[in-house]
Amino acid sequence: MVRTGPVPRSPRDAAYPSLAAVERAVVDCVRCPRLVAHCRSVARGKKREFRDQEYWGRPVPGFGHNRARLLVVGLAPAAHGGNRTGRMFTGDSSGDWLYEALHRFGFASRPASVARDDGQRLLDCYISAAARCAPPGNRPTREELASCRPYLEAEIRLLRRVRVVVALGRVAYEGWLKAAGWWSALPARDRPPFRHGVEARLPDGTILLCSFHPSRRNTNTGTLTRPMWHAVFRRARAILESGRAAPRDRLRRGSRDPAASRRTGRRSPPTPRRPPPGPGGRRRAAGAADSAEG
Numbered sequence: 605m606v607r608t609g610p611v612p613r614s615p616r617d618a619a620y621p622s623l624a625a626v627e628r629a630v631v632d633c634v635r636c637p638r639l640v641a642h643c644r645s646v647a648r649g650k651k652r653e654f655r656d657q658e659y660w661g662r663p664v665p666g667f668g669h670n671r672a673r674l675l676v677v678g679l680a681p682a683a684h685g686g687n688r689t690g691r692m693f694t695g696d697s698s699g700d701w702l703y704e705a706l707h708r709f710g711f712a713s714r715p716a717s718v719a720r721d722d723g724q725r726l727l728d729c730y731i732s733a734a735a736r737c738a739p740p741g742n743r744p745t746r747e748e749l750a751s752c753r754p755y756l757e758a759e760i761r762l763l764r765r766v767r768v769v770v771a772l773g774r775v776a777y778e779g780w781l782k783a784a785g786w787w788s789a790l791p792a793r794d795r796p797p798f799r800h801g802v803e804a805r806l807p808d809g810t811i812l813l814c815s816f817h818p819s820r821r822n823t824n825t826g827t828l829t830r831p832m833w834h835a836v837f838r839r840a841r842a843i844l845e846s847g848r849a850a851p852r853d854r855l856r857r858g859s860r861d862p863a864a865s866r867r868t869g870r871r872s873p874p875t876p877r878r879p880p881p882g883p884g885g886r887r888r889a890a891g892a893a894d895s896a897e898g
């Protein structure tokens with residue numbers, strides 16, 4: 605279920621006045637010919653174990669509650685996961701990890717997500733991704749990520765209650781920072797770094813939690829363990845329950861309000877509600893060594 609969004613303030617906002625509008629645009633999107641062709645090809649070829657199923661084979665829209673306070677951002681749908689089922693992180697091993705954790709910490713109604721009609725509901729949570737089409741080799745190009753970014757930008761604008769963002773992997777981390785405007789608003793030295801377990805408070809009070817992606821590569825090798833993974837969502841729950849994350853500035857991105865422009869302008873970083881205690885805000889290691897993203 606989606607709501608009507610805020611009053612459009614720019615032509616781009618007018619194009620996506622609600623989460624339903626974003627969803628419609630995503631599902632019909634053909635901006636990236638390489639990815640569109642790949643999704644369709646995978647859907648035609650299928651995997652042996654799913655040969656009797658009809659694949660979605662299209663861009664996958666965001667999934668979740670329109671008043672969510674937790675936003676989870678992934679990389680892109682998996683070829684035989686989201687690209688098969690049509691729902692984010694649904695029907696693959698990454699999704700098994702994600703929904704188990706979301707359910708454990710009260711953000712999902714069920715511990716597994718297997719199909720769009722399985723009755724799964726997200727509670728106070730919304731799942732999105734840096735790219736909405738399954739990319740070959742799980743590697744969208746920079747151009748494809750840029751083409752897809754307006755959808756995440758629109759979701760960030762429409763999900764006005766979000767207080768905590770969990771970025772799953774470096775691509776998701778960078779994608780969210782760019783879509784939210786912080787990549788250009790903050791000098792590079794003040795951007796939070798990407799490492800598993802990093803916790804950073806952005807100047808508008810949003811808390812960013814970084815995690816390795818729960819890909820098979822990371823979970824099978826022990827790069828990401830269950831305790832490391834659960835620590836991220838336990839922390840998200842604790843932050844939301846403590847109220848530590850401040851309400852976001854209502855006029856932030858896309859606003860014509862001059863003060864907001866000053867907060868988000870490239871030359872003038874956003875004014876912190878409270879000064880962060882160090883570059884990139886407060887950081888907290890949650891138990892993993894720094895390494896490549898998942």
Ligand code: SF4
Binds near residue numbers: 752753
């Ligand atoms: S990746 Fe995004 S922009 Fe590219 S075709 Fe898919 S939905 Fe459209």
